[in-house]
Amino acid sequence: MKVAISATGDTVESSVDSRFGRCSFFAIFDTDTHNVKFITNTAAESSQGAGPAAVQLLAGNQVQQVVSGEFGMKVKPLLEQLSIKMLNLQNGQHTILDVLKQFK
Amino acid sequence: MNNKKPGFTIAVASGKGGTGKTFISTNLFNTLQKYSYKVTLVDCDAEEPNARQFTGGKKVSTKLVTQLVPVIDESKCVYCGKCFEYCTYNAIFFVKEARMIRVLDDLCHGCGACTVACEPYGAIHEKEDELGTVNHYEITPGVTVVEARTKVGVHSSVKVVKEAIRSAYDADVVVLDSPPGTSCPFIQTVASADFVVLVTEPTPFGMSDLKQSVETLRHMGKPCGVIVNRAGLGTNEVYDYLSSEQLPLLMNIPFDRSIARIYSEGNLLTEQDDGWQMQFNLMYNLITERYGISCNKW
Ligand code: SF4
Ligand code: SF4
Numbered sequence: 001m002k003v004a005i006s007a008t009g010d011t012v013e014s015s016v017d018s019r020f021g022r023c024s025f026f027a028i029f030d031t032d033t034h035n036v037k038f039i040t041n042t043a044a045e046s047s048q049g050a051g052p053a054a055v056q057l058l059a060g061n062q063v064q065q066v067v068s069g070e071f072g073m074k075v076k077p078l079l080e081q082l083s084i085k086m087l088n089l090q091n092g093q094h095t096i097l098d099v100l101k102q103f104k
Numbered sequence: 105m106n107n108k109k110p111g112f113t114i115a116v117a118s119g120k121g122g123t124g125k126t127f128i129s130t131n132l133f134n135t136l137q138k139y140s141y142k143v144t145l146v147d148c149d150a151e152e153p154n155a156r157q158f159t160g161g162k163k164v165s166t167k168l169v170t171q172l173v174p175v176i177d178e179s180k181c182v183y184c185g186k187c188f189e190y191c192t193y194n195a196i197f198f199v200k201e202a203r204m205i206r207v208l209d210d211l212c213h214g215c216g217a218c219t220v221a222c223e224p225y226g227a228i229h230e231k232e233d234e235l236g237t238v239n240h241y242e243i244t245p246g247v248t249v250v251e252a253r254t255k256v257g258v259h260s261s262v263k264v265v266k267e268a269i270r271s272a273y274d275a276d277v278v279v280l281d282s283p284p285g286t287s288c289p290f291i292q293t294v295a296s297a298d299f300v301v302l303v304t305e306p307t308p309f310g311m312s313d314l315k316q317s318v319e320t321l322r323h324m325g326k327p328c329g330v331i332v333n334r335a336g337l338g339t340n341e342v343y344d345y346l347s348s349e350q351l352p353l354l355m356n357i358p359f360d361r362s363i364a365r366i367y368s369e370g371n372l373l374t375e376q377d378d379g380w381q382m383q384f385n386l387m388y389n390l391i392t393e394r395y396g397i398s399c400n401k402w
Contacts, residue, residue, distance in 0.1 A: 048193065049208065049211045050194075052208055056198060056199055059199040059202060060200070082199060082202050
């Protein structure tokens with residue numbers, strides 16, 4: 001299964017970005033192979049509709065679960081429709097590595 | 105009155121609701137009417153227009169404001185993604201792998217590009233969606249109130265506000281009662297103005313809203329001045345701010361129960377009090393003298 005985590009940078013030491021649609025990068029982790037790759041969130045620059053555009057980006061990468069700080073009203077129903085699970089990470093500084101460990 | 109400028113447009117705005125923005129715009133409107141200007145008040149607070157409760161007037165016309173939105177017939181769609189590529193507003197949600205396609209109505213600008221993109225397949229047709237109405241009221245010939253009213257549940261009032269402002273032609277002076285806040289409808293409104301009157305209260309809340317509005321207006325290069333309403337409440341911080349930022353204090357309206365009562369009863373202060381009428385006119389003259397020269401719009 002592929003898991004996407006919203007990230008502030010493109011290394012596992014970067015922190016989790018609390019914003020879903022406007023994060024800079026997504027870490028995409030494959031729970032079967034334990035490979036992680038970082039993709040640029042091309043949706044972040046959109047003046048409007050960044051959330052839905054980010055959902056499309058992730059769906060195109062066969063992501064089945066997303067970890068982020070919060071999911072907006074526009075984004076939730078779309079993720080649900082696509083059967084992509086949402087995991088809310090409550091406040092606190094987490095690095096991408098911290099999150100990845102949870103999946104191992 | 106030799107400083108009359110054709111179509112001079114003043115927006116009356118405040119960061120939040122409840123500072124007396126409508127009180128100012130309706131009294132300015134009433135004063136200008138008394139001084140024989142052809143004046144139009146445009147109520148751009150389209151979610152909750154209320155200026156007419158003070159001005160009255162007879163309804164002369166109502167115009168429906170609509171937008172074309174695309175509707176996708178999924179039985180004809182081949183999931184080619186062409187419409188998605190054509191849309192520059194992120195308003196088409198498309199995931200090829202999941203065969204999922206959706207129009208995101210609140211992002212759609214009704215440009216029609218997706219319908220063109222889909223011509224070979226004919227899966228998209230357009231339907232007309234109501235956004236709201238623009239209502240015209242006449243007080244006396246040449247003195248009118250235009251009301252923008254967004255339909256309940258519509259996400260953005262920008263288009264309705266734009267239509268309302270556009271329909272306020274043929275006046276010497278146009279007064280715009282701006283929507284609260286500093287987001288799109290506010291920007292849309294003040295963008296059409298030659299001068300912006302910011303109404304604030306001398307409280308910490310009022311101050312932070314004022315600063316935000318001033319910043320936004322400076323960014324847009326719009327000249328503005330400030331009215332302190334309910335003066336005497338709160339602190340003097342606002343006056344220090346005005347002088348350090350070199351912002352003109354246009355009027356100081358004291359906190360006064362009798363003024364508050366006139367307003368809460370739906371009446372106009374300038375209708376009942378000649379002194380205030382004169383003050384509003386003086387303010388108008390000052391604004392046009394200083395900022396009316398460069399007026400080159402309409
Ligand atoms: S262009 Fe038409 S056929 Fe192609 S994805 Fe869009 S709606 Fe479907
Ligand atoms: S009408 Fe224009 S903005 Fe709306 S979905 Fe189609 S292409 Fe996008």
